[in-house]
Amino acid sequence: MIVAGIHGGYEWNTITLADQLITILPGRPDLIPQDVTLFILRSLNPDGDHRAHGIYGRANENGVDLNRNWPAYWQADWPQTGCWNLLPLTAGSSPASEPETQALMQFLLGQHVDALINYHSAALGIFSGGQPPDPASLSLAEAIAEVSDYPYPPVDTGCQYTGQLIDWASMNGIAAIDIELSTHTSTDLRQNLRILTTFLNWRR
Template identity: 30%
Template structure:
């Protein structure tokens, strides 16, 4: 077995390096005993020993998501998209990372999917980008998808997708403090000096982007942290964060027929808010539950979320969909189950009535 040397660059993780060099993670770790077996982040500029001629074959079709999917991977995939899927920058994160919107279709019914409001839920970014790539492939090949004629559907709907609302939070979870070049001392202080960010759900200011919304924000804030924190701190005022403002401005401009915000804990579908949702919301949630095997639940024990605000503001259907089960961040092997269960849910939602 031959050995080559590799210099770690920004954004690298053990899973990414193993994938791009065609080796297993265990083989990579065995050659680099200086990397702790316990979860660790790689220091840019250090060198790793890479075993070669192993012939380790990795396929997304066989294993699902194979490495951490963040803003760099999204940018690479964005540039490969067919012209049928338009992308535009709608804002930037606290640390200056782009927030990308993807749009496809030409119909008057506008639908919005979003994901990775919380940094440790980045697997849903992979899920929505895979959805877009499969959508594109099926349209090019003129294939029906779960019995749906996508060309006909695209004449009825315009689909808007923001796969990564919180790029800074995802980068912290995946890369540690190296993932942001902004207020590193303050971020470490919020994290009590610990360099493990797997539990981090906030943005780079320590604000939970799904607790930022003017839908009983004060009531939610009363039972949440009062200062920047890795999770649940809703900010000092609603919509204080650039990421939240970007989604707010998009929503006010487009006035979607309905929205789905993906999270990843519980395999549940929350469809209500303070009894202000349309009468049809329960039936629609049950349709989503039937095709996904998730459980439809009227409300969660929280307020000030994006879905809550959307229902309050527009009196139209809004859904928080929890795609996974377990502790966040979910392991990459959970991606197959997430894809298999959530794909029919997303497609089913595209057939909902127009509430605009």
């Protein structure tokens, strides 16, 4: 599964990338192996995308950073050192308090999703799910790194990551990685088509 737009309009180019893939894939059925089903969620945070393309589009309608709301190492507040801190956001009133989080959790478990890419922007690289990363997520990250120019291991800013989608996915047996696009405007389409091919052919 590919997830885009978890940070809404702040990372609007991830939504644009998802739309590009959705447009391309019907004409390229050869890209998807016959034993694979690909789900693409173009925007997990449509309210943020609608509100603004910039920092004010990062949170959902409740002022929650959806990538801090997952029941995995969740903290109501987290150390700001090295983390995104341009606006005061919350992690929600409790783990999985937000409807977007709840809906995607239900979908991932209900569809028995095996592997996931969560797109972000910008520039920090490829992150593996799990703390420490689980073997399947590491394997997926390494495979993607071989066909991409994104930094791997990712840039270490000193941020303490809490309540993340990929960590929850890892806890639930899903190989999961974050990929940060190179800028806040580019979709790096050619590179991400290579990544897509590798992703769809990756096996545990």
